[in-house]
Amino acid sequence: MTTSNITHFLPFLLLFAVLAVWINGSCAKVPDEDDHAAFLGAPICPSPDNSLYYRPVIGILTHPTDGAGGKLNKTSYIPASYVKFVESGGARVIPIIYDEHEDTITHKLELVNGVLFTGGFMTLPSYTNVAKKIFQTVLHKNEAGNHFPLYGMALGFEQLIHFVGKNPNIMEKIAAYDQASKLNFYTRDLGGTVFQSFPPELLNKMSTKCLAMHNSGVGISRERFEKNSTHLPSFFKVLTTSVDAKNKEFVSTAQAYNYPIVGFQWVPPKNAFEWGNRKIPRxxxxxxxxxxxxxxxxxxxxxxxxxxDETEVLAHLIYNYQPVYTGKEGKGYDQVYFFP
Structure with missing residues (x-):
């Protein structure tokens, strides 16, 4: 066969080759799951730790007023930054509306795996009473063997100090509004604390750079904290202190010895999720x-x-509400969930 004849039949030869490959592939056995597992080496992935619950839900207590001086005619709110903070850790949120029926609050506490007390600008006796009952519930759950964490931030931490210290006048005036500061580690023993998994180089930066945002006019000095000898020092371990604008030292992070309860006189969610204040570290x-x-x-x-029960959780999740953009004026919270 001449070269010209071969060239003439070349397209047909290529077509037959393609058809042969296609027919051979279509007749081949498609690997099933067992074949796939055998190829990779079963089990493909290790089983999760059955002692842990991988669908955690956090209850966030709403704060009195609408955060806008009553202009919006709402009774309570949650800054969206706290919701995003919880979600960034891999959990969902159920709002615990401070003035809803006590039975409803009790029911919601059976649907969550922890509680967060937010910062805020004012308190009401009704709010304080609900927060105290939730705090007592957290203690009871842990004492009964159900690990149940609580975070209190800024005003939330102040509430914890009042509850544990059993003194409504224990707090002192500090000048820490709109202030980023260093955290002075009061102890080197951070095992089992909120800081246990922080990389050493980040802990060093926290003690040398202003990475903690404060927004408080009251706090508690280390001296007053320690003089409350029958309550606070036996319940809380001081982890960090900070210094306000007038060089006054105050307790900035404390963690309970026997409960998964942590108090912050700073607001960790602000760094990543609030933009109205240019002093927030970025x-x-x-x-x-x-x-x-x-x-x-x-x-x-x-x-x-x-x-x-997942159906019960879905009925109460914060996804049933819509956040409102409130940051156009460049101050306050960027987004807020309002509750009638």
Whole structure:
């Protein structure tokens, strides 16, 4: 056969070759799951830790007023930054509306795996009473063997100090509004604390750079904290202190000895999720502080024995509400969930 003849038949030869490959492939056995597992080496992935709950839910207590001086005619709110903080750690949120019926609050506490008390600008006796009952419920759950964490931030931490210290006048005036500061580690023993998984280099940066955002006019000095000898020092371990604008030292992070309860006189969610205040630290390290703090909280919530009915959870999730953009004026919270 001449070269010209071969060239003439070349397209047909290529077509037959393609058809042969296609027919051979279509007749071949498609690997099933067993074949696939055998090829990769079963089991493909290790089983999760059955002692942990991987669908944790956090209850966030709403704060009195609408956060806008009553202009919006709402009775309570949750800054969306706290919701995002919880979600960034791998959990969902159920709002615990402070003025709803006591039975409803009790029911919601059976659907969550931990609780968060937010910061805020005012308190009412009704709010304080509900927060105290929730605090007592957290203690009872843990004493009964159900690991149940609580975070209190800024005003939330102040509430914890009041409840544990049994003194409504224990707080002192500090000048820490709109202030980023360093955290002075009061102890080197951070095992089992919120800071246990922080990389050493990040802990060092937290003690040398201003990575913690404060927004408080009251706090508690280390001296007053320690003089409350029958209550606070036996319940809380001081982890960090900070210094206000007038060089006054105050307790900035404390963690309970015998309960998964942590109090912050700073607000970790602000670094990553609030934009109205230009003094909030924005560096990559500041964002890592937010993330590490969220991760610890939710890792503690996964230890909870509460495994609620999913239908009940869905009925109460914060997804049933819509956040409102409130940050156009460049101050306050960027987004807020309002509750009638």
């Amino acid at each position: 560096t990559e390290d500041a964002i890592r502080v937010t993330q590490q703090t969220a991760n610890y909280f939710i890792s503690e919530a996964r230890k909870s024995k509460t495994k609620p």
